[in-house]
Structures are given as structure tokens and as C-alpha cells.
Amino acid sequence: MGDWVAWKLVRIARWFMDRATGIGREQQVDMKNPTTSVVAEKPLTEAQWLVRLIFLESIAGVPGMVAGMLRHLHSLRRLKRDNGWIESLLEESYNERMHLLTFMTLSEPGWFMKTMILGAQGVFFNALFISYLISPRITHRFVGYLEEEAVHTYTRLINEIEAGALPNWSDPKFEVPEIAVSYWRLPEGKRTMRDLFLYVRADEAVHRGVNHTLSNLKQKEDPNPFVSEYKAGQEGRKPNAALKPEGYEREEVIGC
Template sequence: MHLMTALELKRPTMAFKTLVLASQALFVTLFSVAYMIGPRYCHRFVGYLEEEAVVTYTKCLKADATMKDVILAIRADEAHHRLVNHTLASMERDDFNPYKPGQ
């Protein structure tokens, strides 16, 4: 979602958009297989991706204040995803899920 927002703001070429969508499709396919094998590892991986996203958006905030509100919202969402994924990766199979659906 955030990637699509950034792509819309920068107005990339159709070829670039196609490559992004194709890489997303490939990633989703491979990630789904990996998740069936090791969900804990996948949650940890996503948690680390979210950490990098928070760093990236923080840098964007410092470089371009005109998009401040958009970047603040995206950064907050990424920080939440990071927390959820690291929490899920640390849980045992029989642990209670602390998150409600959609949270």
C-alpha cells in the first residue's frame, strides 16, 4: 500500500510500475511458501523489513517536509507492523494472540 502511494506521487513509467507489480507477485508467492514452512521466521523477517521502512520514512521526513503528514502516517503504520510481527515471531504455538482481528 505504501509503495503504491509513493509510486503515485512520483509518477513512474508504466514499465517501472509493471516491474514493481511483477516483483510483488513473485515475493507474495515465495513468501506464502516460506510462511507454510516457518511462520515465525517470516514474521521476524517482516518485522525487520518494517524497521527499515521506519528508518527510510524518517529520512524522508528530514529531507522533504512538504510530505510530512503523509510520511508521518505511513511511518506510524510501519512501526505498528514492526511491533506486531516481532510479537508474533516471539510467540509459542499455544500462546494467546494479543491482537484482535484488524488490529
């Protein structure tokens, strides 16, 4: 039931996201098969995409910070170690902020957009704060579903670039911002907008797998399997979050 509620909340958030960023009915894709829909009836423009991405990433950086902060305080109160969760959660938040800073070099939001972000962040932060106090497991599940939506969004964007629906970003001479080259260490010849969004989508896929896995664990006692040191000869069992969209079950990663 908790997983169902988390999924429905993400669907509601997606609906509000579409309305807030001005996505019309003809610009939506088949949400039953979001990653297989190549191009919408009316593709978004580069400007519309930047509005959507900036709004998305300004919100996406909140969950990791809220969860990391609460686990940090919990560790202080209990006078016990956190078993590696805090590091991954804060790294996730930092990574999402780098996505935002990268996209902001391509577009400077106006006062209306900044006001929307301020309001959305206030609501989202407090909602996550309360939900994490009540049920960290369901909150991580919610974030996992949220990251799945991000994967769908970037897949659609990449499809539209490959189809030539975004002429500026489809141009191989249009190079990515320098901040992206430095952060992802993009090699020469791999610095197009398509390459950038492939890296960003890979980040979102990792966050998806991490949060679904954390949701499957015992919140107060299990170690974070993605930063754990494994026994000699079992290095190959170290989980790869990007390759497990639904996350790892507890018995797959605990006790190795």
C-alpha cells in the first residue's frame, strides 16, 4: 500500500509539473510507454525544455539533502554511526545541483520562474521532511519513482534531439557548457548536447536504483551497500545501481 501511495503521488506531481511548465496535451507522450515514444505530436522547443529542466532539477536536489540531514541528526542523537547512508544521500543532492547549475548557464530564469521555484521548494522540502520522519522507506520509494520519471524525461529529450526536432541542440557544433565538461570530464568529441543528456540520464538512473534499494533495507541497521567494503573475492557482487532499475532486494546485498 505504501508503494502504491508513493507511485500515485509521483503521478500527481508529474501532472502538476506538466501544467506548471506549460506542457500542452499535444506535447505530451504516451505515459504508458514513455521511453518508447520517440517524439510527441508537437515537440517542445529548446526554451521550453530549459524551463522544464531547471524547474525539475531545482526540486530534484531536495530529497537527498532532507534525508541526509535527518539521518545526520539521527546519528548524533543516537551516538551511533550511520553506516554510509549520509554520504550517498548528500552526493545525490550535490549531483542534482550540478545538473541545475549546468542548465542555468544556458538560460537565466526570470522573476516568475524564480517565484515558482521558491514556492515549490518550500512545499516539497516540508512535505519530504514530515514524510521522512513518518516513513523513510516509503519516502525512498517515492524518490525512486520520481527518478524514474526523470529517466523518462531525459529519454524523451534525447529522442527529440536524435530526430532533429531540436535544431540547435542537434547541431554537433553546439558544445556543452564548460562547467559540464569539467564536472563529468567529457572527452574530446563527446561534448554535444546529446552526450550531456546521456550523462545526466545515467545519473538519474543511478539515483533511481539507489533509492529503491535503500527502500528495501532496514532503515536503522543495514549498511549502505553502494559504499560498503566487500569480503575478499566478492568484489564482483558490489551492486551497480544503474543496472537495477527496481533496486536490489535486501537479501541480494546484505551479508556479502
